[in-house]
Amino acid sequence: MTTTVIILILIVALLLIGVILIQNPKGGGLSSEFGGGATSQMFGVQKTGDILEQLTWGFFAFIVVGALATGIFMRAGEAQSGNSALDVETSQSAPAAPAPVNPVPALPTEPAPAE
Template identity: 55%
Template sequence: MITTIIVLLIIAAVLLTIMVLIQNPKGGGISSEFGGSGGAQMFGVQKTGDIVERLTWGFFTFILVGSLGTLILLKSGGLETRTDSDVNVEKASPATSVPALPSTTPADSAK
């Protein structure tokens, strides 16, 4: 579940970036690319600036609420997370350990 939320947040972040890049800081935005007011009325793109602005605020709000909601759920234990105790992992012996050598005693060598 947490993976799904994170993927949705990443997609929203990419879409937010695209929305910000297509906006014109002077208020023209993408609607000015269609030939001013005459082209905008003919193709029905009169409200493109408003739509892009609303989408920008919507993606921003989704990222903000999604991030805070995920944090709250993780802190309260509402989402299931995997811990080391849940996963059965055999611990390997450290690389610095030396294997035990067979002990040879003088009695063993006399035989």
């Protein structure tokens, strides 16, 4: 479920980038291509800037809600599994004992030959 929400957020983010790039920062944008000023309407539809603005806010709201939902889903998954990688008490173990150091191998103890 979390993966699906993340993929949808990425798709909506790309659409949001496209909608923002279509808009003209001075208010002209795509609406000026279809007949001039803000007073003209084409086939009873309001100016295009309003539609693009509504799409921008809608995509933004979806991204915010999706991000919050993803956080909730991930927390619920951690609570069900009971083991979290961020839990310091369970993720840290005691350090391993160092290996014994033998600098010189032990020599056999034989009696010296008598002279």
